[in-house]
Amino acid sequence: MIVKSPYVNKEFNLPDEKLPDAARFAMKCPFTGKRIVFEKQDGQFVVSAGEAAGSHTPPAQQAAPQEAQPALKLPQVEPDIYAPGTKVAFLFLEAGWLEAARSFFQGKGYAVSTASDELEAIAKLRLNNYDVVMVEDSAKSKQLRGEICSWHGSKRRGVNFILVGGQGRSNDPQAAFFEGSNSYLAASDEAQARDLLEGALTGYNMHYQLLETAKKQVEG
Secondary structure, three states: OEEOOOOOOOOOEOOOHOOOOOOOOEEEEOOOEEEOEEEOOOEEEEEOOOOOOOOOOOOOOOOHHHHHHHHOOOOOOOOOOOOOOOOOOEEEEEHHHHHHHHHHHOOOOEEOOOEEOOHHHHHHHHHHOOOEEEEOOOOOOOHHHHHOOOOHHHHHOOOOEEEEEOOOOOHHHHHHHHHOOOOEHHHHHHHHHHHHHHHHHHHHHHHHHHHHHHHHHHHO
């Protein structure tokens, strides 16, 4: 399901298979952090006109969505170069989780790519294709998370997006859904990083294997 933010002129993807079985739910806008409310109408979720902008003002009196934001001034980066078939994990994390994740992925045979700041991270994600993208949920990654949530279709499905933060417990599917990630890991669980990351990889692989199996059955 493609959703247009009521606050900025940008779209993001909500996987249909992760939509809750409810008549109404709320989540954070990936670009602004503001609350968006969804209501089910005629069997489909739509952005609630009265509450999407955080008020009960009638739709006609609400301010129009902001115009598209100026293009980011991204630095020039060189493409990552690895041997064909190499799996690559991109990490944008604080020191503790960064080292734990680097050790885990390298132990799994992945190459690891990092960035020194958010704009470099966005530039690298636009230039390269990664199998795993792992990001810290903080003010330093707000634009980066918005970039990832704007991916549609096969591009988004092809990346295992793991978010580390303090907004929920590890492996909480609701926290992952609200943040637009495949897995949500609690920043305080750094000591269990290896087991949590193993679960994040296994869960992602099982989920998409099931989707591919169902797709083949429908096509067959």
